[in-house]
Amino acid sequence: MLHCRIIPVTPFEQNCSLLWCDVTGRAAVVDPGGDLERILAAVAEEKVTVERILLTHGHIDHAGGAAALARALSAPVEGPQEEDRFWLEGIEQQGMRFGFSGAETVEPDRWLRDGDSVQVGEETLRVIHAPGHTPGHVVFFHPALRLALVGDVLFAGSIGRTDFPRGDYATLIGSIRDKLFPLGDDVTFVPGHGPCSTFGAERAGNPYVGGLA
Structure with a gap:
């Protein structure tokens, strides 16, 4: 079975x-934005061996x-899709803009594409290219766990900038409507910030995409 532990990091409380x-x-x-001591402490507490680092976007x-x-x-490091290369190459400039110290440019060992898969032990995550927030944004989906x-x-209640x-904006709405919602209302999702929700709850009540078929 696949387990998931959320570790809030950075001043933006990003859900690593x-x-x-x-x-x-x-x-x-997935998405180690910073505060590596928190991430490494969680790895030690769970007594696991990290075999890869996954990025949703840059x-x-x-x-x-x-x-x-x-x-x-x-x-x-695996992901995101290569259209986000310019974001990853500019991480140090982003750090100066937002006051982050220690952020480094990163070159992924593997760029991901729509339909790829990544392994976590014996578990398989499906890669879904979902642009709009950034052009190379990807989503990681575990079909059996519905996660x-x-x-x-x-x-929960909103969409990406x-x-x-x-x-x-139109591309982002299309990614949500055409790539995420068809996975099923019962899918629980971990967003980059804030509480988890389900696609069903967002389809029903999200003011930006609620009611979209």
Whole structure:
């Protein structure tokens, strides 16, 4: 079985996630934006071995600590989709803008594409390219557990911002409507910030995408 522990990091309270397979004890860290001591403490508490670092997109609060964590754990970085290269290459500039210290540019070991899969021990996550917030944003979906890690695409009661470079509102709405909601109303999702929700709850009541078929 796949387990998920949320670790809030950075001044933006970004939901970094620790995923692990209980059969193998192998794990992945999703979106290590910073506060690596919190992430490493969670890894130690759960007694797991991190085999990869996964990124949903290239914004600093999601990716700013990836390079340092990769060195600390000798783990490869996978994701996002390559259209977010400019964001990852500009992480240090993002750090100066938002007052983040220690954020580093990162070059993923593997860019991800729609339909790819990533392994966490014996568990498999499906990769869904869901642009709009950023052009290379991806979502990680575990079909059996009915769990999606959606980064900043969708939130409980809201949606991701589209006023950053190469963000696009219509594209974001299309990603939610055409790629996420069809996965099923029963899917629980971990957003990049704030509480978890379900696609069904957001389809019914989210003021931005509620009522979309």
